Amino acid sequence: MWRDKPRIRAIKYASPGWLDLALNLDVALQVAKVVCTFAGTAVFLAKSYAAAMKVLYSVKTEREKSRLAYLKLTIEQDAMLMKHCNAHAKLLGFKSVKALNEQTGNSEVTLRLLLAHHRRLRELGKYVEDGKVILPPNNDEES
Secondary structure: OHHHOOEEEEEEOOOOOEEEEEOOHHHHHHHHHHHHHHHHOHHHHHHHHHHHHHHHHHHHHHHHHHHHHHHOOOHHHHHHHHHHHHHHHHHHOOOOOHHHHHHHOOHHHHHHHHHHHHHHHHHHHHHHHOOOOOOOOOOOOOO
16 A cells, blocks of 8 residues: 555765655564564575475476376377478478478477478568569479
């Protein structure tokens, strides 16, 4: 609440300087108690914090493990994704999608990368269509 925030009443800059605050005494006493408690039990608070973080980390790890188990692909899904990877890679001019798939280790990630590449090429293609970019002719094409 606005009444609980301290307000500066006076400041003296000369040495020794001081700062005079107007504040709610009850709130100031509560803050002072918490600070004293924290200072007096810093070691125990640090251990408690570390233990709590360890529990949070283990919960996160378990959540990720269950998420990964949920996200594992079936053989049929993997085959279907690889079929799309190979087809799309060929259309984009890749000689082989095998090296990319070995790097990602997951056909879903491979397909997502290929589709991202496709979106970027599509944007560049719009520039060519609009005449904003002129590319040299492809020597591999047979006229």
